[in-house]
Amino acid sequence: MTTTTAARADVCAVAVAEAFRGDGEILANPIGTIPMVGGRLARATFEPDLQMTDGEAALIANDEAFEWPGGKVVELWNPYRSMFDIVWGGKRHVMMGATQVDQYGNQNIAAIGEYAKPKTQLLGYRGAPGNTVNNTTSYWVPSHSPQVLCAKVDTVTGVGYDRAAQLKGRTAEFHEIRRVITNLAVLDFETPDHRMRIRSVHPGVTTAEVQEATGFELVIPADVPTSRLPDDEELRLLYEVIDPKGLRLKEVPEA
Amino acid sequence: MAVLTSLAEAITANVGDGDMVALEGFTHLIPFAAGHEIVRQGRQDLTLVRMTPDVLYDQLIGMGVAARLVFSWGGNPGVGSLHRFRDAVEHGWPRPLQLEEHSHAGMANRYVAGASGLPFAVLRGYVGTDLVDHTANVAPLACPFTGERLTAVAALRPDVTVIHAQQADRAGNVQLWGICGVQKEAVLAARRAVVTVEEVVEELQPRPGAIVLPGWVLSAVAEVPGGAQPSYAQDYSTRDNAFYEAWDVISRDRDTFLGWMRTHVLDLVPSTT
Numbered sequence: 174m175t176t177t178t179a180a181r182a183d184v185c186a187v188a189v190a191e192a193f194r195g196d197g198e199i200l201a202n203p204i205g206t207i208p209m210v211g212g213r214l215a216r217a218t219f220e221p222d223l224q225m226t227d228g229e230a231a232l233i234a235n236d237e238a239f240e241w242p243g244g245k246v247v248e249l250w251n252p253y254r255s256m257f258d259i260v261w262g263g264k265r266h267v268m269m270g271a272t273q274v275d276q277y278g279n280q281n282i283a284a285i286g287e288y289a290k291p292k293t294q295l296l297g298y299r300g301a302p303g304n305t306v307n308n309t310t311s312y313w314v315p316s317h318s319p320q321v322l323c324a325k326v327d328t329v330t331g332v333g334y335d336r337a338a339q340l341k342g343r344t345a346e347f348h349e350i351r352r353v354i355t356n357l358a359v360l361d362f363e364t365p366d367h368r369m370r371i372r373s374v375h376p377g378v379t380t381a382e383v384q385e386a387t388g389f390e391l392v393i394p395a396d397v398p399t400s401r402l403p404d405d406e407e408l409r410l411l412y413e414v415i416d417p418k419g420l421r422l423k424e425v426p427e428a
Numbered sequence: 429m430a431v432l433t434s435l436a437e438a439i440t441a442n443v444g445d446g447d448m449v450a451l452e453g454f455t456h457l458i459p460f461a462a463g464h465e466i467v468r469q470g471r472q473d474l475t476l477v478r479m480t481p482d483v484l485y486d487q488l489i490g491m492g493v494a495a496r497l498v499f500s501w502g503g504n505p506g507v508g509s510l511h512r513f514r515d516a517v518e519h520g521w522p523r524p525l526q527l528e529e530h531s532h533a534g535m536a537n538r539y540v541a542g543a544s545g546l547p548f549a550v551l552r553g554y555v556g557t558d559l560v561d562h563t564a565n566v567a568p569l570a571c572p573f574t575g576e577r578l579t580a581v582a583a584l585r586p587d588v589t590v591i592h593a594q595q596a597d598r599a600g601n602v603q604l605w606g607i608c609g610v611q612k613e614a615v616l617a618a619r620r621a622v623v624t625v626e627e628v629v630e631e632l633q634p635r636p637g638a639i640v641l642p643g644w645v646l647s648a649v650a651e652v653p654g655g656a657q658p659s660y661a662q663d664y665s666t667r668d669n670a671f672y673e674a675w676d677v678i679s680r681d682r683d684t685f686l687g688w689m690r691t692h693v694l695d696l697v698p699s700t701t
Contacts, residue, residue, distance in 0.1 A: 229455070229607070230455070230607045250637065252454075252606075252607045252608055252609075253454045253455070253607060253608070253609045254454075254536075254608050254609055254610060257533055257536065260533070261533075261552075283529065288558070288562055291517060291518065292518070293514075293518070294502075294513065294514045294517040294518055295509075296501055296502060296509075297499060297500055297501045297502050297503075297529055298500060298501075298529050298530065298531050298557070298559060299500055299501045299531065299532060300500075300531060300532045300533070301531065301557070302531040302533075302534070302553040302555075302557045302559060303531050303532070303533045303551070303552070303553035303554075305556070306552055306553060306555055306556065307552060307553065328558045328562070329556070329557050329558045330557055330558075330559075331557070332555070332556035332557060336556040337556060339556070340555055340556055340577065341576065341577065342574065342576040342577070343552065343576070344552055344555055344556075344576075344577075
């Protein structure tokens with residue numbers, strides 16, 4: 174494995190794993206190819222207590238993300254009708270997609286254009302309205318562009334910081350948009366007014382390029398680090414165990 | 429009291445034009461055969477309800493049986509968009525489709541309220557989102573004890589709920605197992621309920637995690653082996669994953685879609701058992 178160098182997709186997977194650092198024994202619910210790889214990577218290394226699904230109806234202990242040649246190691250039968258038992262307890266961190274996301278983390282996955290007569294009808298609100306007010310949420314954007322990271326989302330499905338500030342009680346207590354991870358950079362909301370900032374740029378990407386690909390003004394600290402590279406053990410896990418067929422390399426090709 | 433009857437008679441007796449119809453089932457046990465019978469009988473102006481509309485609803489919408497859709501997620505699972513659903517919403521083909529959108533939790537709670545005989549359910553979700561403005565059946569509510577701002581969702585009371593299950597006995601009691609969704613709540617919330625089953629057996633055997641629906645909450649039970657295909661019925665059949673991928677191609681073009689429906693649905697004579 175010493176000859177393997179990290180691909181951009183590997184850097185993204187490590188960034189996903191880092192988003193789950195410190196979460197402990199909760200339901201880690203990464204949705205999408207690289208999120209599923211990154212979540213498994215976190216559990217196989219520094220967050221061993223994360224609970225993860227097989228994408229169907231069970232929580233499983235396997236390190237493999239997509240295929241389980243030796244069979245699934247089932248920890249809990251958790252079909253659709255039991256899901257809310259966990260979701261509403263707040264012990265969950267979901268990472269989901271965003272067709273649009275704005276500078277305060279408001280997300281749209283329902284429709285592009287006017288809601289009453291959309292230009293593009295997407296999959297729908299789904300679980301977003303419950304996610305953002307019941308547990309920690311992060312977003313995964315495989316193709317960073319001003320159309321996705323945009324000034325104003327067409328309809329709000331997941332609640333951002335400006336709207337959450339008007340809410341009170343438990344809702345405000347549970348609201349956290351932890352990260353937005355893209356093929357170019359890692360972004361977060363750790364600023365005084367919770368505007369999105371660049372947390373790190375992936376190797377070979379400049380902050381100017383990230384700003385250029387974003388439809389609003391980002392907070393750019395004076396010193397922006399480079400996103401962490403996988404270490405040798407993480408590379409071994411990625412290439413030999415978690416995603417040996419390299420599905421992640423198709424989701425984010427080399428720049 | 430459930431009557432054991434044929435699929436055609438069950439639909440004729442229980443699904444009328446303009447009805448609110450919920451066809452439920454999640455991942456497996458999706459009542460395709462019953463949905464196809466609704467198309468064959470030419471029902472119109474239905475309000476279709478389903479937590480997760482997938483290929484079956486794409487077919488129903490594309491055939492123009494629905495005026496409205498109440499839902500929280502609409503897609504071809506693991507494949508992508510529903511092209512007939514999108515064509516109806518974006519271009520009004522073959523007729524405009526009015527949408528009423530909710531979150532998953534909102535839909536589940538609306539069924540629970542309906543099944544409980546309550547006018548609404550309460551949840552924390554929705555606050556801060558735009559759904560409250562878009563949807564008449566979602567309204568803000570203050571907690572009477574703490575004043576916290578919550579959301580009320582109106583109860584769902586379908587005219588008829590249709591599900592598929594593994595087994596019924598001769599008295600019309602039904603048992604389903606495997607990955608279950610909201611079938612129980614959707615049946616109990618409805619005025620009438622139609623169940624298709626893989627098999628009628630002499631006696632239902634207790635199974636861990638199974639749901640039993642007594643015959644007295646059902647209207648009609650029809651034996652339709654394979655009635656969930658191309659989805660599946662755990663312990664009876666497997667999911668036809670290739671079909672879900674093929675549907676992406678079939679459904680992209682209006683004429684290809686209509687040709688497929690003619691051959692595979694309209695021209696088929698339903699089972700009369």
